[in-house]
C-alpha cells in the first residue's frame with residue numbers, strides 16, 4: 536500500500552490552506568503512488584481534481600479516496616490510455632463540462648520494469664516509450680488549449696535515470712530524457728502565452744510503486760544505499776507533495792523549463808554499478 540497523505544499534511548506543511556481554491560488539476564497516473572500523493576496535496580490545499588488512468592476502476596477508487604481528504608472536494612476519474620490521445624481529449628472535454636476549467640496538469644503516467652537490453656524486445660522498449668514519452672506529449676497536446684485559457688501550468692513527472700548510463704533501465708531512461716526535452720520546449724513555446732512548464736524528478740521515495748518494483752533488496756542493501764544518498768535516507772511522499780505544490784504555487788511564478796530533483800542528492804553520488 537503506497538504512503539498517502541492525510542489531513543495532517545495541512546498541519547505540517549508550510550503552505551496556505553486555500554492555496555489552490557477554485558483551481559482544477561488534471562492528473563495522468565494519479566491512481567499510482569507518486570502522482571496520487573501529488574493529487575492529494577493539491578486537493579488538501581483547495582483544488583478539485585481529475586484522475587485518469589488505464590484501469591478505470593482503480594482511477595475511480597483513487598478519486599473517491601482522495602475526495603474524502605477535504606469536505607466539498609470534487610475529484611472525478613476517467614478511463615484513459617495516454618497512448619491514445621482521443622481518450623485524453625474526451626476526458627478533457629468532460630472535465631471542462633463538469634468542473635469548468637483546467638489550471639494545472641500533472642503528466643505522470645508511466646510504465647517500468649527492470650530488464651537488460653538483451654532481455655528487452657523491440658516491443659517492450661516501444662511500449663515504455665509510448666506510455667512515458669508519447670503519453671506525456673499526448674497529455675500536453677490535449678490539455679494545453681485549456682491551460683491557455685487559465686494561464687495554467689504543467690508538471691511532468693521525470694526521473695534521474697538518464698543523467699548517467701544506468702543498467703536495466705534503457706527504456707524509461709530514454710523516455711524520461713525525452714520528457715525533459717519536451718518540457719523545455721513547451722516552456723519556451725508557451726512561456727510567452729503565460730504557461731509555465733516544469734518537471735519533478737523523484738529519487739528513492741519510501742512506499743512508492745517505483746521503489747517496490749525497482750528498489751527490492753535486503754536490509755544490508757538498504758543500509759548501503761542510504762550511504763550513497765547525501766541526506767542519508769529515502770525520501771517521503773510528503774517531500775514529493777511539497778515539491779509539486781512549490782512548482783504550481785505563486786512561489787514559482789518565475790520558474791519555467793526546470794527539473795526539480797527531489798532525491799536527497801542521490802544521483803550526484805550513486806555509481807551505476
Ligand code: HXC
Nearest residue numbers: 645646647648649650654655656658659662694744745749
Ligand atoms: C522484459 C517485459 C517485461 C519485463 C513486459 N515486457 N514486462 N520485457 N521484462 N519485466 C514486455 C512484454 O513481453 C511485451 O513485449 C512488452 O513489454 C509489452 O508488454 P505488455 O504487458 O503487453 O504491455 P502493457 O500491458 O501495455 O503493460 C505495460 C508495462 C507494464 C509497462 C509493460 O509493466 C505496466 O502496465 N506498467 C504500469 C505500471 C508501472 O509500471 N508502474 C511503474 C511506474 S514506476 P513482447 O515483445 O513480448 O510483445 C516508475 C518509476 C521510475 O516509472 C523511476 C524509479 C526511480
